[in-house]
Amino acid sequence: MTRDLVERKAARLLADGKLTVLEVTGDRIRATCVGDSGKTWHLGWWKGRWGCQCPSNAFRRGCAHELALKRVVNEPVREPAGLTAERFRAEQDHANRVRESA
Numbered sequence: 596m597t598r599d600l601v602e603r604k605a606a607r608l609l610a611d612g613k614l615t616v617l618e619v620t621g622d623r624i625r626a627t628c629v630g631d632s633g634k635t636w637h638l639g640w641w642k643g644r645w646g647c648q649c650p651s652n653a654f655r656r657g658c659a660h661e662l663a664l665k666r667v668v669n670e671p672v673r674e675p676a677g678l679t680a681e682r683f684r685a686e687q688d689h690a691n692r693v694r695e696s697a
């Protein structure tokens with residue numbers, strides 16, 4: 596498949612709601628995508644790289660599923676050293692307070 600076709604397929608997968616993002620954390624993204632065959636593939640980002648279990652992604656060429664996922668989530672960026680666990684919790688508490696008062 597040419598790059599252009601992969602792009603088009605990725606756009607179609609997104610438009611058809613075939614991609615489901617399950618989890619996004621600082622160091623991991625997990626998602627599933629229903630391919631044209633009707634099979635559900637697991638894909639995501641972990642250990643610093645993207646991956647998909649489907650056969651067209653063998654040899655790390657990148658597949659439409661992976662491309663679709665890249666369009667909706669950005670590769671996690673390592674938090675700057677200034678963001679400690681303590682500060683993160685404080686930010687969360689703040690966000691919760693805002694939500695409760697809404």
Ligand SMILES: [Zn+2]
Nearest residue numbers: 647649658660
């Ligand atoms: Zn794939």
